[in-house]
Amino acid sequence: MHNSTHFHSGSQAEKAPPFPAFSAISLKMAKRVSSMPILLLIAALMAASSYVSKAAADPKASFEDNFDIMWSEDHFTTSTDGQIWHLSLDNETGCGFQTKQKYRFGWFSMKLKLVGGDSAGVVTAYYMCTENGAGPERDEVDFEFLGNRTGQPYLIQTNIYKNGTGNREMRHELWFDPTEEFHTYSVLWNSHQIVFFVDKIAVRVFKNNGKENNFFPDSKPMYLFSSIWNADDWATRGGLEKTDWKKAPFVSSYKEFSVDACQWEDPFPACVSTTTKNWWDQYPAWHLSDSQKLDYAWVQRNLVIYDYCKDKERFPTLPEECSLSPWD
Numbered sequence: 054m055h056n057s058t059h060f061h062s063g064s065q066a067e068k069a070p071p072f073p074a075f076s077a078i079s080l081k082m083a084k085r086v087s088s089m090p091i092l093l094l095i096a097a098l099m100a101a102s103s104y105v106s107k108a109a110a111d112p113k114a115s116f117e118d119n120f121d122i123m124w125s126e127d128h129f130t131t132s133t134d135g136q137i138w139h140l141s142l143d144n145e146t147g148c149g150f151q152t153k154q155k156y157r158f159g160w161f162s163m164k165l166k167l168v169g170g171d172s173a174g175v176v177t178a179y180y181m182c183t184e185n186g187a188g189p190e191r192d193e194v195d196f197e198f199l200g201n202r203t204g205q206p207y208l209i210q211t212n213i214y215k216n217g218t219g220n221r222e223m224r225h226e227l228w229f230d231p232t233e234e235f236h237t238y239s240v241l242w243n244s245h246q247i248v249f250f251v252d253k254i255a256v257r258v259f260k261n262n263g264k265e266n267n268f269f270p271d272s273k274p275m276y277l278f279s280s281i282w283n284a285d286d287w288a289t290r291g292g293l294e295k296t297d298w299k300k301a302p303f304v305s306s307y308k309e310f311s312v313d314a315c316q317w318e319d320p321f322p323a324c325v326s327t328t329t330k331n332w333w334d335q336y337p338a339w340h341l342s343d344s345q346k347l348d349y350a351w352v353q354r355n356l357v358i359y360d361y362c363k364d365k366e367r368f369p370t371l372p373e374e375c376s377l378s379p380w381d
């Protein structure tokens with residue numbers, strides 16, 4: 054039923070991607086947000102003392118402080134206060150931006166409002182990647198939002214790449230219409246797991262088996278990307294639904310980028326070794342909490358449309374990480 058062209062990630066040079074949680078982590082987040090001015094002060098002090106390993110991005114910082122536009126500057130606009138960023142797709146091109154910094158492990162989050170109306174064939178992406186282009190050795194963590202015909206549900210596709218190989222797709226329905234308002238899409242990344250969150254709900258858990266030849270991207274730092282592009286060769290109902298250019302331009306909006314992560318500084322970044330100094334590396338962040346597990350179980354029962362680990366037709370021998378339990 055699924056062939057590989059349905060799952061072309063389209064990540065490549067033309068692509069761009071997202072995510073917090075309940076319990077211990079959400080308490081920390083709540084604390085972190087309320088103590089943001091203090092954190093910024095601490096960050097400034099740390100910068101002054103030339104010891105910067107942890108980056109807490111100011112969500113109110115200007116776009117230029119955090120990002121560069123990757124291509125098609127003229128398809129990028131901001132709200133008058135500069136806090137909302139709009140990416141536009143027409144039949145000439147899409148558009149994308151990326152962080153100036155690379156990070157290894159941490160918490161990455163963005164609010165997105167997706168193209169509304171008839172958006173079949175349009176993909177909005179929020180992803181992390183070790184490279185600017187589609188290098189053959191790249192690692193990636195992807196959130197992709199697949200547009201649809203008016204009134205039909207958007208799907209989110211998530212994927213993981215390691216050394217240029219992907220094929221780890223999952224697809225979910227959402228429990229809301231992502232074109233109506235902003236929602237938060239986040240990734241928790243440490244040496245034990247990658248967790249994809251939609252608002253505060255963990256929708257996908259990808260575990261590290263800790264072995265030498267694992268399929269877990271953990272050695273290379275990543276940039277964050279956001280982009281919009283045309284993928285009507287595969288995105289909506291496997292390429293059956295074509296983009297209706299009469300409805301162009303298609304616009305997706307982004308705001309409140311937030312990162313609480315280890316910022317990579319060449320040549321000897323502090324994030325080279327995994328420590329348990331930061332909350333995202335600490336024991337509570339190695340597993341889902343009990344309340345996160347309840348939400349996650351609900352998502353698994355109700356919203357999973359596709360899981361590569363269940364696709365025996367495509368993988369007569371399932372990839373090794375499929376035997377890892379998300380509950381551990």
Ligand SMILES: *[C@@H]1O[C@H](CO)[C@@H](O)[C@H](O)[C@H]1NC(C)=O
Pocket residue numbers: 199200201202205206207208288289290291
């Ligand atoms: C679009 O809507 C159709 C009909 O509800 C559904 O089968 C499909 O999964 C939806 N999403 C995409 C990306 O095709």
